[in-house]
Amino acid sequence: MASGLDQSETKFNNYVALITALKLTKEGLEEYVNIAMKDMYKKISNKCRGYLDCRDNCSKMHVANFDKWCDTCKKWREEIALYMRNKKRISGVHWNKFESMIWSGGDKLTAINQVANVFVHECRNPMVSVTDDFSSIISLLENCKYFSIERTLLLNVREVRNIYFAHNGTFTVEENDLVKCLDVLSGFLNNRSLQANSKCKQTYKKICDLKLKSKRENVIEISNISPMVYSLMRLHHDKPTIVLERVDDIISNKHYTFVKRKPYRRYDILLLFICFFCYQFIMHGNLTDDIEDKGNSLMVSNASI
Numbered sequence: 001m002a003s004g005l006d007q008s009e010t011k012f013n014n015y016v017a018l019i020t021a022l023k024l025t026k027e028g029l030e031e032y033v034n035i036a037m038k039d040m041y042k043k044i045s046n047k048c049r050g051y052l053d054c055r056d057n058c059s060k061m062h063v064a065n066f067d068k069w070c071d072t073c074k075k076w077r078e079e080i081a082l083y084m085r086n087k088k089r090i091s092g093v094h095w096n097k098f099e100s101m102i103w104s105g106g107d108k109l110t111a112i113n114q115v116a117n118v119f120v121h122e123c124r125n126p127m128v129s130v131t132d133d134f135s136s137i138i139s140l141l142e143n144c145k146y147f148s149i150e151r152t153l154l155l156n157v158r159e160v161r162n163i164y165f166a167h168n169g170t171f172t173v174e175e176n177d178l179v180k181c182l183d184v185l186s187g188f189l190n191n192r193s194l195q196a197n198s199k200c201k202q203t204y205k206k207i208c209d210l211k212l213k214s215k216r217e218n219v220i221e222i223s224n225i226s227p228m229v230y231s232l233m234r235l236h237h238d239k240p241t242i243v244l245e246r247v248d249d250i251i252s253n254k255h256y257t258f259v260k261r262k263p264y265r266r267y268d269i270l271l272l273f274i275c276f277f278c279y280q281f282i283m284h285g286n287l288t289d290d291i292e293d294k295g296n297s298l299m300v301s302n303a304s305i
């Protein structure tokens with residue numbers, strides 16, 4: 001029978017496996033969401049063709065006073081609203097955060113982000129990509145009619161994230177709960193809308209592998225994430241909310257350099273040391289040669305005297 005320490009270690013490892021699965025899911029969805037948003041943007045843009053550029057940045061200047069919005073921003077808002085699954089949600093958008101004059105800015109990332117973020121519940125920054133954050137992606141898939149993923153699947157994914165990660169200050173997960181979570185995530189990635197995307201398909205297979213306890217030990221992503229979560233827990237042992245925030249950053253890749261270790265870093269330092277010692281050795285050799293040369297010439301000159 002496993003000891004208490006072994007059991008808590010196993011549950012912590014399960015927690016890390018869940019974080020890894022959420023991170024993989026988020027990364028697996030990025031390409032699909034980006035392609036979809038680019039296409040939706042193009043469709044809206046085509047319908048708004050012929051309108052002049054906005055000069056007032058209406059969403060910022062007039063916020064919800066839509067009568068004052070210019071014709072261009074009115075048209076864009078109207079077309080964006082057609083994609084809102086729940087019509088009432090459009091009136092809950094915090095327009096002051098958005099830059100409506102960017103909407104018509106063409107097929108640029110900033111314009112696409114500004115449109116896509118209208119569908120993200122309580123969007124904090126419309127300038128950043130929706131794919132930068134796990135919850136934002138799920139919110140977009142829920143609220144935007146461009147996507148037709150079953151609502152129950154999305155609700156289950158949100159529950160997995162919230163119950164077992166975001167509101168879980170124990171940093172542990174039971175084995176049966178982990179398998180249940182992985183079932184939800186793999187089922188979601190394998191649904192009709194996502195299974196045609198090769199990245200989603202690859203991620204689906206990776207999540208399925210995580211269900212097998214024997215395979216988890218060899219998953220490189222788990223090996224990378226585990227020490228980071230462990231050191232965060234030690235560093236902020238009395239502040240679980242900070243740990244959860246930092247772990248959320250790991251899932252969302254907000255601190256990429258922190259997440260991904262540089263594999264050749266130590267070799268770089270070693271190479272630097274070798275170069276330094278070679279330089280010292282050569283310089284020392286030159287110095288010795290110089291002294292010897294000077295010594296020889298002194299001897300020659302002494303002999304000639």
Ligand SMILES: [Zn+2]
Pocket residue numbers: 054055056057058059069070071072073074100101
């Ligand atoms: Zn305007």
